[in-house]
Amino acid sequence: MPVDVHQLSYGLGAEIRGVDLSRPLDPDTVGAIRRAWLEHGVLLLRDQDIAPEDHIRFSRYFGPVEDYPLVHYRHPEHPEIFLLSNRDGEGRPAQTRNAGRHWHSDLSFTARPALGSVLRCLKIPDIGGDTIFANQYLAYEMLSPAFRAFIDPLEAVHELFSKTRDLKNLDQGQVRDMKKANPRIVQPVVRVHPETGRKALYVSIAVTTGIVGLDEEESDAVLGFLFAHQTQVQFTYRHRWRPNDILMWDNRCTLHMAVPDNDHRQVRLMHRTSISGTPCGRVLDEDRQEAA
Template identity: 40%
Template structure:
């Protein structure tokens, strides 16, 4: 399939962004209720292509929440101080400071990750809406873990099939998010380490996706962190090579909806002192990751 393929379904226009990941959806006004036929077409495209882009949206918090909720119950983030007042389903990502404090999570998750992979039931996906963005920088990169798994050497695929890794938010926070205030003991207790399969079977498509990353995985089960880190680095670099990725340059009114079950992402740097970025994110609850070998899934 090439990057220019376009099709229509349920009154919507779909255009593939890259061969590996992403579809731009035209003809949808997400400020209004989405019909069931359109919703199913959107869900199908999300599951198959891992990322959907809706441009030119005017999306107050209520319809943003309601659209997201059509795909499942919503998560409330552990960092409650960065949730939108009166709308805790919306997590604020921003470098803006008001009354001497940041209004949202700042600094950006600049390492590749899948949201909430450190939970027993990670999120299905996230709907990220842009209100303000810098004129340069601040993009978000996405990587197809379907494509990464499909391209792995057979020997490495066999090594990963059935293997598990430990995802640990406390390890991640204390290692990579040192610019943020320390977590409270209550917050730490809510995110104990969890074991996840290294290869995840998508529950709706049945496709296999690589499910690990350098930033959130402390080690492979049965291996020490020292043994694990070089392999995690190798696999993360393999999965995020240009052939499998898409870098989105934000414009106000963009909403990007990605599937955490088959994609990773990261924030790109920008001038955080000289420009403003304000993003609202909802996160849809998912289910427990599982691995069903391809022969069993067929």
């Protein structure tokens, strides 16, 4: 099956046309999609009116699909699917209504972060509900050689639910359970992509809380600069959703954020799968007090 690739922005992203995900794909088509994914970081496939089983099958072309680790937010019939919605099944405000409102890379707070994510839009408000992405290859490459040499060997701490102000809408017992199951992780500040060999920034304001070996003032200064630098507009693509859009992104070289620009009285409903990646990072040794 021929695959048409159309670039979406200068920073990253491309649309794939001519592919129907309701049916199995042949190896040549999968290979073409994967090459486009590695080149552009984010891919868009529109008008995909598919079942959850089709969503999961498509995701598995690119690697193992894991059961979503935050068990309270799983699809009741498909544990591989993370339910992202601002309303629960009874129409009440959902706990995930503000999920992803800070820049992040999926599951970087684990020692086996998601290689990629595949997100399908089922319902979207009349206005807003966008998602924005940032190319972390470009963010790294636009730094000065001297600063790149400084940060290349550094490690940083990634922590689930580090933004305490975001916890007020969540079940506190569930939060304690999830934090216990996901201890703090040390990740490289600069990650080498295992397939392309390119270097990318691998910190995010959502979960990165300190740089190992630096004191708090030094760590805050370095991270504050990186957080501001890595999401400059020239590195980004902003997606305005339509129902049955699918976006897939490479978590090893991109950040993303759900833009807080929609009315929660209108439903925003998404299904997301996570493609399991290779081990990266290690559990923080709290006894050695590695963190800043």
